[in-house]
Amino acid sequence: MPHPDFEACLNAAMPARILRSVEGLLGWDQETHMPKGAIESRSMQKEYLAGLCHKEQTSPQFESALKKLIDLDTGKILIHDLSPEEGAAAREWRLDFIKQHKLPSSFVQRWTKICSEATHAWSISRENNDFKTFAPHLNAIINMAKERSEHLGYEKHPYDALLDEYEPLAKTEQIDNLFAELKPFLIDLTKKASRSTKELPTGPYPRSAQIQFATDLMFDIGLDPHHVRLDVSSHPFCMDLHPTDLRLTTHISEDNPIQNISAVMHEGGHGLYETGLPPKFYGSPLSEAISLGIHESQSRFWEVLIGQGRPFWECYYPKMQESFSQLNTFSLDDFYQRLNRVEPSFIRVHADEVTYTLHVIIRFELEKDLITGKLNVNDLPEAWNAKMQDYLGITPSTDSEGCLQDIHWSSGFIGYFPTYALGNLYSAQFFATFTKTHPDYAARIAAGDLKFIRAWLLENIHRHGRHYTASELIQNVTGSPLSSDSYKQYLTEKYL
């Protein structure tokens, strides 16, 4: 039986949770099915709901229900017989409330509007390879991000406040240190691991067969057909509307079947996390993901550690060959080598697992400089290209394959990128523990058993929601705090 005061707080929190779900549906629809000409009306709906949601997140009703559970100033739990889960929920609710409360409603609405316009401008700029059109919008976003950081407050670095929205409790300094250690290692490994591989047989890899393959795979990894659907969008994503209502999207290229499979494994990993959150706590932090870093650890676990591993393809490559006859003359070895080819390239989302984190580091460094004013928006393309040359040894020939490639900044997601790298670190550290617990994992996967993987993730990670912080979780599950050791060891063993 939940504590009545916990339940009262859950009820008071529900409106905002429902509104966030509905916002999710508006976003999903916009990327998958919405008629193109409806963009203005959709923006209006999103702006309105964002304001409403913020109002609910900071409503007096919620505040007074929360105040019964926890002292908002000190964080002291005020009810002695809350369960540990309920106490954790109160702790997380408080952090969310304080954060939201610091943002004025007018700011939230303005933020949504400016991001909406910037996203529109970005997509045109990218298409036309025209950074100048996007620059004033990005400038407005950076200025608002600075303002946001001041509203939210920080101790050491203005970037801390932004980072904290995606990776609660993480600090810029910690990321600086991790990246300082990773950067030379990855630059070095990229050089050493780069080798030529055979090219995949030419397409077409028919769209319908790819969708069928993706759908089967989505169910094989453990998603429930009753609660998930798959669509196609220009950028793959996972939208969780509820633990019982999950929407994945994939991207299909008829020239290359790998993009689709990576997308489904990646988004499927996110989806398993979301559908593994306990529905009975829906509306509370106990039914929410801890952080974007932990979320990304789940997607990368499936996409890379499972889905780019040899055992997985021992099982799935014959199925691929059945679906795509041109692969019959291409060996498993060749496929595996191609899949894991390390090679500097321009586009982050298509990068291999070694260079990927370098792409992230570049963005983190540039974001920080933009926020502190060290870098001017107008000088961004040049700074981007210089870092690409420094870390990856290549220079984009256009801004569209350079600083215009990602949607994040136009959406106001400043402080988001580092969580991609954290996801890689977390996933490698989880994987090391997973393989210790299941020393026979490779044989089981090669034999087509994937369900025990989900079971392990569910037991250790998903079912806890935000009961533990990210630091507590990694300590509980792996016995150590987060470090880059497992990641470096995994990459070294795989590539050297």
Added chain:
Amino acid sequence: MPHPDFEACLNAAMPARILRSVEGLLGWDQETHMPKGAIESRSMQKEYLAGLCHKEQTSPQFESALKKLIDLDTGKILIHDLSPEEGAAAREWRLDFIKQHKLPSSFVQRWTKICSEATHAWSISRENNDFKTFAPHLNAIINMAKERSEHLGYEKHPYDALLDEYEPLAKTEQIDNLFAELKPFLIDLTKKASRSTKELPTGPYPRSAQIQFATDLMFDIGLDPHHVRLDVSSHPFCMDLHPTDLRLTTHISEDNPIQNISAVMHEGGHGLYETGLPPKFYGSPLSEAISLGIHESQSRFWEVLIGQGRPFWECYYPKMQESFSQLNTFSLDDFYQRLNRVEPSFIRVHADEVTYTLHVIIRFELEKDLITGKLNVNDLPEAWNAKMQDYLGITPSTDSEGCLQDIHWSSGFIGYFPTYALGNLYSAQFFATFTKTHPDYAARIAAGDLKFIRAWLLENIHRHGRHYTASELIQNVTGSPLSSDSYKQYLTEKYL
């Protein structure tokens, strides 16, 4: 330039309008793409938004903005320099506000919940042909409809209050009179017009070719590809999220291509109305449809008066034959006869245009009796079957093809059915004027020109929104008040 007080009222009305759009998206998604297992979470979202929407429709902000325009008690316009449109908007806003204000919030939320549960029970009952499971839910709906009627108030008949929600200003007595006149006419015409026709060549009429045909047709009648999409659902519908965002659905049977075409013409007719409403007045009654009867007149105009007419098929039948090769040996005459076959049948949505209105009359008579308590829910199947035998000469062998066939009652739509019949009457009367204005209409349609039809409807009906009441509109457009004359004359000429 809009009057500033009108604009203030428009701004105050916008939240409710946006929420209704979002509710529309939730409904559309539920019927088209939502994973089946998400139904409970979807119901929760819909209940919450319904409550929120009602709160906004009756908010003090809206009330005080409206009170500047119009005296809520007397309906007297208080601002002398409002434009005629703005005055009409104030008049309609006032009527809506008074109606919504009479319904307590708690009632609205309970209503939504009970309807949501009843719809779920109905779909199971219909599948299992088990009226008993549905009966207690229907009983609850009828009781709540009585309560609703008392909340809303009425002068003569409790059904008036319910009818008014779908067909503002219409009265039960008026429908009684129209139906009293139509019933013997239609029963007689059904007998005289029934004749055997050749059956369509057997299927399959491939799904993908049907969808392509429907899509082309949707654009041919004047819908804008930039603002509309077509999906497949078990029951076809038209969901307007905004004048710039329209969602049609169709139903595909591979045995019979007519259902799909009827659906697209019908829903397309609704869609042309919705996308013809002036976006600049979005949020006000000037960008809303007058009534369900007028709405249905637009769908029936396209589905029946155009889409089951000979000129249309002179143009489209060769296209059909191109798409479905089995029709090459089936003549246009045979197809036209088959399309217009008059024959008593059980399912309203598949009924021909003569018997259709009799299906509606049956429902209207039963609804009235349920509301007044003359008929008990448990006795509904028997009463239904008796009327089917009386009016159409056939008796359903199961409740699934009898009183369980329609979703309306389970959705709480009591008072809705008569608008289908009104739609037929309005459409015939509009058509008579249209054909007078365009005496060459048949030749133009046969030559493939459909755009002038939309232009006429836009000019005369769509662009006005709720500027005029239904009675004013029919008088303005056709020069006469609504009567059954045009309808009877049209049917007589076509079938006798």
